Amino acid sequence: MTFWAYVLRCDNNAYYAGHTDNLEARMAAHDTGAHGGYTSKHLPVALVWSQEFADREGAFAAERQIKGWTRAKKEALIRGDWEGVQLLSRKLFLRYAGSTSSPATQDERLEVPPDPLILSSGLGEGEGRVSKESRASHNPIIVLVRPQLGQNIGKAARAMLNFGLTELRLVSPRDGWPNPDAGPAASGAEVVLEQAQLFDSVAAAIADCPNVFASTVRRRELVMPVIGPEEMAAAIHGSTGRSAIVFGPERSGLASDDVALAGHIVTVPINPQFGSLNLAQAVILLAYEWSRGVALAQPPAKDAEPPAPMGELDGMIGQLDAALDHAGYFHPPDKAPSTRNTIRTVMTKPGWSSRELKMVRGMLRALVNPRPRN
Numbered sequence: 001m002t003f004w005a006y007v008l009r010c011d012n013n014a015y016y017a018g019h020t021d022n023l024e025a026r027m028a029a030h031d032t033g034a035h036g037g038y039t040s041k042h043l044p045v046a047l048v049w050s051q052e053f054a055d056r057e058g059a060f061a062a063e064r065q066i067k068g069w070t071r072a073k074k075e076a077l078i079r080g081d082w083e084g085v086q087l088l089s090r091k092l093f094l095r096y097a098g099s100t101s102s103p104a105t106q107d108e109r110l111e112v113p114p115d116p117l118i119l120s121s122g123l124g125e126g127e128g129r130v131s132k133e134s135r136a137s138h139n140p141i142i143v144l145v146r147p148q149l150g151q152n153i154g155k156a157a158r159a160m161l162n163f164g165l166t167e168l169r170l171v172s173p174r175d176g177w178p179n180p181d182a183g184p185a186a187s188g189a190e191v192v193l194e195q196a197q198l199f200d201s202v203a204a205a206i207a208d209c210p211n212v213f214a215s216t217v218r219r220r221e222l223v224m225p226v227i228g229p230e231e232m233a234a235a236i237h238g239s240t241g242r243s244a245i246v247f248g249p250e251r252s253g254l255a256s257d258d259v260a261l262a263g264h265i266v267t268v269p270i271n272p273q274f275g276s277l278n279l280a281q282a283v284i285l286l287a288y289e290w291s292r293g294v295a296l297a298q299p300p301a302k303d304a305e306p307p308a309p310m311g312e313l314d315g316m317i318g319q320l321d322a323a324l325d326h327a328g329y330f331h332p333p334d335k336a337p338s339t340r341n342t343i344r345t346v347m348t349k350p351g352w353s354s355r356e357l358k359m360v361r362g363m364l365r366a367l368v369n370p371r372p373r374n
Contacts, residue, residue, distance in 0.1 A: 004026075143170075
């Protein structure tokens with residue numbers, strides 16, 4: 001059976017990536033808006049790239065990878081410019097949309113380093129196919145078991161994307177899927193919702209994951225390893241296979257039968273008198289702990305000003321000393337040397353810049369020679 005990964009250009013000039021086992025039927029659904037989701041809001045759409053795959057796994061992996069690419073890299077792919085794709089791969093870094101009031105487009109939301117599932121440079125029969133070398137991704141899958149509210153699914157997706165996680169699997173959501181309440185709650189993380197997969201059972205949702213962690217604050221009667229978030233993160237980063245973190249329904253948490261399918265219970269240290277995390281809070285705590293082992297981009301810090309030369313510091317301390325002496329601060333006189341040494345120590349600690357010293361000296365002048373008030 002043949003599968004396709006494909007890219008569409010929408011009316012707002014954004015790109016949408018997907019996969020299917022029937023490209024003709026899928027395009028018809030996109031063209032009429034019947035497919036729903038992002039493309040139905042941005043018609044008309046045009047098919048600008050597609051690639052055949054021998055199995056669904058390969059097509060889905062390509063879709064996930066392309067969704068994380070920058071606009072420039074997608075356009076290089078569409079042109080067949082593999083040299084450009086590879087060049088852009090070396091320049092990518094994690095970047096997140098900063099505003100939650102105006103959701104980002106699919107192209108603006110996230111740029112990620114090339115996924116381990118790398119599209120080949122495309123010579124011969126292997127062109128465009130996903131490399132099989134590293135299909136085990138270190139990015140854990142988030143599995144929500146029987147979630148009750150669409151808003152909570154959306155909030156969990158938002159929590160995931162904040163820490164670079166995009167693969168969401170849903171097991172028997174109470175109100176079905178897709179859920180119209182999830183999108184607004186995701187606040188721009190629709191890319192997670194659009195590729196979310198639906199399963200009938202926990203066993204099916206984790207079938208491809210050798211490393212499974214059941215998140216629960218309650219220690220069940222099951223005899224199995226119980227670890228904390230740091231140990232979980234270390235285990236995921238040190239593993240070679242796929243990992244899944246499983247979360248239970250909002251009201252009751254995971255059932256014992258669901259927990260029994262995991263290899264470990266992961267429990268967040270929490271107030272024993274009030275162990276009540278909501279679903280999104282639980283997801284964000286464990287996603288954050290995992291993310292500490294990867295290089296997420298941080299807002300650029302303002303360059304620190306270099307410390308002022310010692311001569312400038314001495315000038316400020318001398319000015320302060322003169323002002324204090326004029327005010328009669330050094331009393332009794334026999335303690336003045338030790339007091340002056342203490343003042344020097346205190347004033348040396350901050351590592352003042354030249355600009356800061358000028359400001360302090362201006363303040364001292366204003367105190368010693370105040371301007372007349374009107």
